[in-house]
Each structure stands twice: as C-alpha cells, then as structure tokens.
Amino acid sequence: MRPLSRHMKYNQFIQELYQLAEPYLRMRKDFIHTQVAHGYALLLLEKESGDRKIVEPAIILHDIGWSALRPEDIEAAYGVRATGEKARKLNRIHEVEGAGIAQELLLKLDCDALTISKIVKIIERHDSGKKPCTLEEKIVKDADKLWRFSKIGYAHELKRQALTHEKRYAFLSKNIDNWFFTKTAKTLAEKELQERDRE
Numbered sequence: 297m298r299p300l301s302r303h304m305k306y307n308q309f310i311q312e313l314y315q316l317a318e319p320y321l322r323m324r325k326d327f328i329h330t331q332v333a334h335g336y337a338l339l340l341l342e343k344e345s346g347d348r349k350i351v352e353p354a355i356i357l358h359d360i361g362w363s364a365l366r367p368e369d370i371e372a373a374y375g376v377r378a379t380g381e382k383a384r385k386l387n388r389i390h391e392v393e394g395a396g397i398a399q400e401l402l403l404k405l406d407c408d409a410l411t412i413s414k415i416v417k418i419i420e421r422h423d424s425g426k427k428p429c430t431l432e433e434k435i436v437k438d439a440d441k442l443w444r445f446s447k448i449g450y451a452h453e454l455k456r457q458a459l460t461h462e463k464r465y466a467f468l469s470k471n472i473d474n475w476f477f478t479k480t481a482k483t484l485a486e487k488e489l490q491e492r493d494r495e
Contacts, residue, residue: 361394438481
C-alpha cells in the first residue's frame with residue numbers, strides 16, 4: 297500500500313493520526329467510540345472492498361468536530377432525545393468544524409491534497425449526508441452507526457443518555473432498516489442487536 301504521507305509508513309501514519317486526534321476526542325469522550333468504529337470499518341473494508349487509506353483516516357477523525365461545541369450543546373445535539381432544528385444545526389457544526397480540523401491534521405502529516413479532499417468530504421457529511429457519493433463514505437457512515445449496536449457502545453449509550461434497555465432497543469430496532477448502506481453492516485447490526493437483547 298502506498299503511504300498516505302510522504303515521510304512515514306502507513307501504520308506509523310495511523311498511529312500518529314490517533315495521537316493528533318485524541319485531544320479533540322476528549323470533549324465527548326469519543327476515543328473508545330472511535331476505536332470501535334475503526335474496528336467495524338476494517339471489517340467492512342474486508343467484506344465490501346473500498347479504499348482503506350480514505351476510510352481509516354475518515355473514521356478516526358469523523359467526530360473531532362464535537363470539540364468545537366460546549367458540553368450543553370452536545371447534549372442537545374446528540375442521542376435519542378435530540379430532535380428539531382436546533383439539534384440539526386448543532387450536529388452540522390460538528391461536521392463542518394471536524395472537516396476543517398481534519399484538513400489541518402492531515403496537512404501536518406504531509407498527506408497529498410486529493411486524498412485530504414476525499415477524507416474531508418466524508419467527515420463533512422458523515423451524519424447529514426443522506427445519499428453517500430462513494431463506497432468509502434458508505435463504509436464510514438455504517439461503521440459509525442455500528443458502534444450503537446456493539447456491546448460496549450450499547451452500554452455506553454444507555455448510561456450517557458440515561459435510557460432503559462427497552463427504550464434503547466426499540467430505538468435501534470426502529471432505525472436498523474434506514475441507517476445502513478452496506479449489506480454487511482445491516483447484517484452485523486441485526487446480529488449485534490440480538491446479542492444485546494439476550495444479554
């Protein structure tokens with residue numbers, strides 16, 4: 297695989313990207329979410345194909361824009377109870393701000409301009425874009441959503457959003473057919489949700 301950066305190997309690039317992203321992920325305590333979503337992204341790449349050097353940086357950086365919002369705004373913008381125009385506007389801020397920060401971080405690591413533009417475009421619409429333009433965008437969106445169905449993500453969101461299992465399960469069940477763009481992701485989500493119910 298051709299390195300993304302002209303000055304380091306790919307694995308080193310991913311490691312350094314995580315280090316640069318970590319301070320921005322503290323606001324919403326998203327480091328674990330990012331790692332879990334990254335794991336799903338790798339699995340989707342294996343099953344669905346796609347360009348790893350676009351997907352991996354995009355999933356690592358997709359939520360760094362939450363760092364631009366106040367904690368009270370984050371609560372209003374995210375989760376089962378986040379509805380209405382205010383929630384949409386705040387969520388959009390995290391996408392746009394995240395895209396700008398991502399561009400700066402990728403430039404620091406000496407990525408080429410075309411690759412940066414592809415990654416940034418995905419980050420800028422990873423929640424709001426309803427019609428993905430590329431397979432890579434589909435994979436990032438699906439990997440991000442799969443966090444909600446994972447064992448750690450499910451438990452984390454129950455606590456973070458102060459929800460009962462019944463309410464969380466009903467919310468995920470209702471949306472499972474609408475959220476995913478790849479067959480692999482939908483199959484994974486269904487399997488994970490069955491596991492959460494058994495637990």
